[in-house]
Amino acid sequence: MTAAVDPHLRFVRPVVPRTPNGCEECLVLGSPWVHLRLCLTCGHIGCCDSSPLRHARAHAHDVGHPIVQSFQPGEDWRWCYVDEQYV
Structure with missing residues (x-):
């Protein structure tokens, strides 16, 4: 069985x-962060959900850019905030 392709990849x-x-x-x-996420629609760098202010998630919801990629060295996974899954 093949996994469905996330429709938000078009962004x-x-x-x-x-x-x-x-x-x-x-x-x-001047706030601290834990890890960083790169918006794959516009290049915004936001902090992860483990960070105090969760700016990557806020950006995704505020401007409708659903997919981020980890901006941590050695990581290349992507996450869709709409579907709450890796893509």
């Missing part, structure tokens, strides 16, 4: 990280 674009030094919002606020 994935070639992107350049907007703030490669850290979470875009946390850098402004």
Whole structure:
């Protein structure tokens, strides 16, 4: 059986990280983060759900960009916030 393809993959674009030094919002606020996520629609860098402010999830819901990729060295997995699954 073949797994279904996530329909939100159509939002994935070639992107350049907007703030490669850290979470875009946390850098402004001076807030700490745990891990970083790269929005695959616009290049926004946000902090993960284990971080205090969860900016990657907020970005996905606020602007409708559903898929992120881990921005951690050595990781290349992708996550869809709409379907709450790896893609």
